Amino acid sequence: MKRKLGVVMDPIGSINRTKDSTYKMLLEAEKRNFEIFYMEQSSLFIRDGVCFASAQRLTFDPSLNPPKSHQLAEAQNNWYQLSQTEVINLGTLDVVLMRKDPPFDMEYIYTTHQLDLAERDGCLVVNAPGTLRNTNEKLLTQHFTECCAPTLVTRTIAPIKNFLEEHQDIIVKPLDGMGGASIFRLQQGDPNTNVILETITQHQKETVMAQKYIPEITEGDKRILLVDGEPVPYALARIPAQGESRGNLAAGGTGRAQPLTDRDRWIAEQIAPFCKDNGLLFVGLDVIGDYVTEINVTSPTCVQEIDNAYGTNIAGDLFDAIEKRLK
Secondary structure, eight states: OOOEEEEEOSOGGGOOTTTOHHHHHHHHHHHTTOEEEEEOGGGEEEETTEEEEEEEEEEEOTTTSSOSSHHHHHHOOOSEEEOOOEEEEGGGSSEEEEOOOSOOOHHHHHHHHHHHHHHHTTOEEESOHHHHHHOOTTGGGGGOGGGSOOEEEESOHHHHHHHHHHHSEEEEEETTOOTTTTOEEEETTOTTHHHHHHHHTTTTTSOEEEEEOOGGGGGOEEEEEEETTEEEEEEEEEEOOTTOSOOOGGGTOEEEEEEOOHHHHHHHHHHHHHHHHTTOOEEEEEEETTEEEEEEOSSOOOHHHHHHHHOOOHHHHHHHHHHHHHO
16 A cells, blocks of 8 residues: 655745755655645644644655756746545545745644644654744754854844954854845944844844854855765755855855765764754754854755765655665
8 A cells, every 4th residue: 555645845846956955855755655735834724632634645746856957947837737636534545745945934833733633643744843843944053062063043233233342253054044134244333234234123122143254154054964864975065156155055155065074974973863853854954164153943954965966866765764764
C-alpha cells in the first residue's frame, strides 16, 4: 500500500523549479511511491478537535520534470497535475512536509496548532510544529553563544548605541525579517544612526538583534544544511553583490557551493543535538566566517544549488530519515 504524504506550501504554480527545494523533495517523494496531497495554509481546518484539509492529489509529468533550463521551466505550464479537491484527515497521512515560506505571522502560528493535532493522531510532521512555533530563527542562536559573534537583543536604543560604541561596526536586524529585508550595517559616527534605530525599533516598540559586523561576509554567508542532525558535506556561500553587506540571494547575492570547513562542522556538531531532540529533520544554518547568525527551521532552501554543484541528493537523505521514522 502506498504511503501518503501531505505538503503545506505556497501556490505550486508560482515556484521556480530550477531552484525550489520543496519541488526537489516532492520529486523524491514521488520517486519513492508516496501518494502526494497538495495543500496551502488556507486549506487546513479543525472540526471537533481533528485537523482536516481540502487537498488535491499531486502528480508530475515525468517528461517535464526536472526541467532542462529555467527558460523551459517558465514556458511549461503542464508539468504537474492536480486532482479534484477532497477533504482528508491529516492524522491518516504518514507524513506532512510543512514548507510554507515565511512570513512567520499569526496565520503561520495557527497552522502549527492545527498540525499539532495531526501529529497527535499519528502523522509525522517535518519539521515538528511545536518546535516551529516556539523557535525564532534568530533568537535560537543564543542557545549556542559559543558559536556566535557578540550579540545584543533589545528594543531600547541606548544599549544598541553602547554596543555600537563598543564594537564600532555592527549589523542591526528585525527578529521577523527574511531574505535580507531591513538589515542595516551601522558604523560608529554614522549620522543616520538615530533615525535607523528609531525606524527599526519602531521607536522602541519592537525588539531587534544587533551583532558585531563580521568582515568575512565578503567571502559569503554560508548556508549549511542539516538532515536529521547530520551536516551535508557542502555549503552554499552566498556572496554579496558589489557594495552590499547582505549575502542573501533575494538581495542580489550570488551562490557558490563549497566544502564545509572544520569550523563549519564544529558549529553543526554543537547545534545537531537540539535538532534531533526537537523534531527538526531539516535545518539550514547561516554561517559567516566562524559564526552562526541564524538557524533556519521554517522552510530551508539551497538544496538544488548544492546538488547541482556536487551531485548530492539532499532530498534523498531527508527521505531516508523520514522513512526510518515511519518503520
